[in-house]
Amino acid sequence: MFRETIYALSSGALPSGVAVIRISGPAVQNILRQMAVAVPAARSAALRELRTKSGILLDHALVLYFQAPASFTGEDVAELQVHGGKATVAAILQELSTFDDTRLAEAGEFSRRAFLNGKMDLTAAEALSDLISAETELQRRLAIANADGKQRDLYQGWRRSLLNARALIEAELDFADEADVPGSVSDQVWSSVQALHQDILNHIDGYRAGEIVREGFRVVLAGRPNAGKSSLLNVLAKRDVAIVTDIPGTTRDLVEVTLDLSGLKIILTDTAGLRDTDDVVERIGVDRALEATRTADLILHLDDGTGEPVKIDADCPDLKIATKADIRHLAGSTHDLAIAARTGAGVDELEEAIRKIAAEAAQPAEGVVPTRARQVSLLRRAASHLQVAAQSDALDLELRAEELRLAEYALGKIVGAVDSEELLGVIFSEFCIGK
Known part of the structure; x- marks a missing residue:
């Protein structure tokens, strides 16, 4: 049994239509008697006036009371559903602080008390x-x-x-x-x-499948400068995320965007063009690009046919993508797919290929992992x-x-x-x- 009663705003950022203030601990009943006239029946919502000890009206609120041990934390718990104005919430929290042995909850403290009171295990x-x-x-x-x-x-x-x-x-x-x-x-x-x-x-x-579901499936776009990596990133993201120019070496750093493909989190990473360069900043970008390929779950190796495809050594699946198919045909190539970012040709097929590979990697997570x-x-x-x-x-x-x-x-x-x-x-x- 904890001596202190904790409280905190448990809903989203203010201002909002409704704000929920959660209170847990031995002083809950006393707080409700003084601020809301009486303790409501357990698990029943009651419309009450919330007042200070001196009688000043704070707000009209829906008040819920959960009697120990039948509560989230296993202690007496109250939830105050109040209007979500910043001043209103601040005034109620200030009034709660005037009660003996009460304090603002720390991060995760309600859940921690639930664990310590046997309401849940660590998993x-x-x-x-x-x-x-x-x-x-x-x-x-x-x-x-x-x-x-x-x-x-x-x-x-x-x-x-x-x-x-x-x-x-x-x-x-x-x-x-x-x-x-x-x-x-x-x-x-x-x-x-x-x-x-x-x-x-x-x-x-x-574990790897569970990690992919939780953290995301990492797809890295790699290839020579001006192979169409940034253009493809913008098309897949459906917005202008990366700068696109005809000047080789425009992308100097990693640019990430997150997609939701059939419920799976996909993290797309645009990288600097892979080439030898004397430019110090671009060299750093190339090094970061190579590092990104080493931690990828899938590499999209883009090739526009203007030069010898670069060699990428990585321990993960890769798709060889012929780009700029609207202006250039890579005849006799061994590419897996051909796309044209400008017209959208082949992009749907590429999305489906990414989705299938990611879904297969995450499939074991459908069980217990x-x-x-x-x-x-x-x-x-x-x-x-x-x-x-x-x-x-x-x-x-x-x-x-x-x-x-x-x-x-x-x-x-x-x-x-x-x-x-x-x-x-x-x-x-x-x-x-x-x-």
Whole structure:
């Protein structure tokens, strides 16, 4: 139970039609009695006048009360739906600050209290943060699935399997002479531990797909100067993002734009033309272009046929695109597609090709996948302990059992069953204030 009551504006930027002020903690009922005359019935909206302690009218508001533990934070919670003027909200927040043991909430503090009060696990908290920041339909779907407990259920199921395995080992160690205790646990435990080890490795493989959904699929436009990269970027973005001229070397830095293709976030990056140059600034741009190709998920290698295509070494798929097809025909070429940015010819086909490649890369995220580097690190740690336990036949049984305990501990840290205050501070500081 927290001693302090926290409050914050939980809705969007002001001014707005309606603003929602959230209050959580032991002083909620007292605040409602003094500011709104009485505590409304739990989970029922009541229209009330909000007044200061001295009786000055602040606003007319819809007041909702959620009685502990049936609330988002697990504490007494009130939500004040007030008019969204800056002065109105400021006056109400100022009045809340006059009550004993109340203060403005820190970033993510409502969610942190929900976690500490057992209302959600860490994977659900992280998914809630993703849900708030979701920009595309696939991001929303992934976040809502994890917020609904799919990750938690998977990891907790693995922990239960390890608990059962450890129980069998303990039984053999402590009661080996008893008739009703199974014999060697090898057949019962180590094969299932090996299978769990493989399940975790397969699960880790899905991280990249989850990362693509959360962070975006990176598509880099690369090629010689004046190959049509900036023109294509503007056409795909449907607005003038990059400067287009006939002068080679116009683009000196990376220019990014974000698209939503069938619910998937696509990050398009225009780059400097790849060529040898004595211009110091352009050389920096070329270096950045090459670095962008090394971190890309897909490279669009543009070629207008005016020079030898540049060689791009990258460990990702690439599409060879013949550009300026309205004025130049690259006969006998090995290009995947031909486009004309000026007329739009071939652009729809290119968009569809990008969408298909991105969708295939993100497809594993339709299941349960890890969504944070923190989760992957702990999963790898658990897998490492399981590998030692399953494959080290020469180790004493007690030491192999300890490896299973360490694996279970690592899985517990993912959901927050065991965790440190420092880690919680890092996780919840990424939330917005009011959540």
